[in-house]
Amino acid sequence: MELELRHLRTVRAIADTGSLTKAAATLGLAQPALSAQLRRIEKALGGALFERDHTGARATPLGELVLERARVVLPAVSELQAEAVRFANARGALDRFRLGGTHGPLLGGLVDRMAATHPSAAVSTYTAWSVDEIASLVIDGRLDFALIGTCGESAPPLADRLVWEVVGVDPVFVMLPEDHPLAGEAELDLAALADECWADVPGDGCFADCFTAACARSGFTPVSVYETDTSSVVHLVQVGRAIGLCRATFPPTPGLVTRPLAGAPLSWRHLVGWHPRSPAADAAAGTVAAATREAYAEAVSRSPTYARWLGAHPRFGTVA
Numbered sequence: 001m002e003l004e005l006r007h008l009r010t011v012r013a014i015a016d017t018g019s020l021t022k023a024a025a026t027l028g029l030a031q032p033a034l035s036a037q038l039r040r041i042e043k044a045l046g047g048a049l050f051e052r053d054h055t056g057a058r059a060t061p062l063g064e065l066v067l068e069r070a071r072v073v074l075p076a077v078s079e080l081q082a083e084a085v086r087f088a089n090a091r092g093a094l095d096r097f098r099l100g101g102t103h104g105p106l107l108g109g110l111v112d113r114m115a116a117t118h119p120s121a122a123v124s125t126y127t128a129w130s131v132d133e134i135a136s137l138v139i140d141g142r143l144d145f146a147l148i149g150t151c152g153e154s155a156p157p158l159a160d161r162l163v164w165e166v167v168g169v170d171p172v173f174v175m176l177p178e179d180h181p182l183a184g185e186a187e188l189d190l191a192a193l194a195d196e197c198w199a200d201v202p203g204d205g206c207f208a209d210c211f212t213a214a215c216a217r218s219g220f221t222p223v224s225v226y227e228t229d230t231s232s233v234v235h236l237v238q239v240g241r242a243i244g245l246c247r248a249t250f251p252p253t254p255g256l257v258t259r260p261l262a263g264a265p266l267s268w269r270h271l272v273g274w275h276p277r278s279p280a281a282d283a284a285a286g287t288v289a290a291a292t293r294e295a296y297a298e299a300v301s302r303s304p305t306y307a308r309w310l311g312a313h314p315r316f317g318t319v320a
Helices: 005-017 020-027 031-045 061-090 106-117 131-139 207-217 230-238 279-301 304-310
Strands: 050-053 056-059 096-101 122-127 145-151 163-177 198-200 225-227 243-247 256-259 267-274
Touching: 005 020, 005 031, 005 056, 005 061, 020 031, 056 061, 096 106, 096 131, 096 279, 106 122, 106 145, 106 279, 131 145, 131 267, 145 279, 163 230, 163 279, 163 304, 198 207, 198 230, 225 230, 230 243, 230 256, 256 304, 267 279, 279 304
Parallel strands: 096 122, 096 145, 198 225, 198 243
Antiparallel strands: 050 056, 145 267, 163 243, 163 256, 163 267
C-alpha cells in the first residue's frame, strides 16, 4: 500500500483526539474500519504508530516522526490547493472588480466610483452578514476585494493571509425617533437609555459583547436587543419600538435622528482587504483603497451630525 494524504489525515486525527473512538467520529468512520485502516498504514510504514490502552492512544517514536512530517505536508498541500483555486478564479481579474461587503453604506459608493473610473471593467458585488464568509471568498479568489467593518480594535478575519487597510474609524451612534424626549440633545449618556429596547444588525465579531460590556459599565443590562436587517431596525425606531445602534455615517432618514454617545464607548473600523498575491490586488489595490476612502468621506459629509462631531474628536474619521 502506498501512503496517501488521507492516511496522514487519519494519523493526525488519532493523535489530535487521543483515541480511535474520537478520531473515528471526527472522520465519519466506524471504529472497526478506522482500526483496520490504521493497521494497513502501520504495515506500510514498518511499525506501530500508537500505543493503545484503556486511556487512549499515544504516539510511538515512529508515530511522532510521521506526525512531524504530516504537520508540514498537510498544511502545504491545503495551501497549494487554495492557491490553485485562487489562481483559476482570478484569471481575467485585471478587467473586472468583484467586490464583497457587508450591508453597510460604503459598498454602493465604491461601486459608483469604480464604474465611473473604469467604465470598461465589469463591476460586480456580493453581500453577506458574515465578514468571515466574505474574507474566505477573497482567499478562494472568488472575490477580488472585501469591504467590511470590525468592532473597536478587533482583528479582521484571516488577518494573517489577507492585506487589510483601515479606511475610517467611526463612533457608534444611536438612532432615536424624532419625537423621542432625548432627540433634541447634542450628545447622550448611555445610562440615560437604560430602560430602552435596542435594535441592531447582526454580524460576526465581538460587537454584541462590547455593547453589553459598555452597558454594564454604565450600570445596566439591556432590556432586549432585536437583531434584524437595516430596514427593520429603522422601522422599529421610527415607530418607537426600539433605540437603534448605527454607524456614525448613517445617512439622514425621515422619522429619526442619530446622536453620539458621550465618551464614544463603542467604535467601528471600516476596512478594505485583498489577497496579497492576487493579480487584481497587484493592479488595483491602491485604486480601490483610494476609492473606498472617497466613498467614506462622502458618507461622512452626508451626515451633518457626524461632520460637526468630528471637529471635536480628531481620532475618528478618515484614516490616511
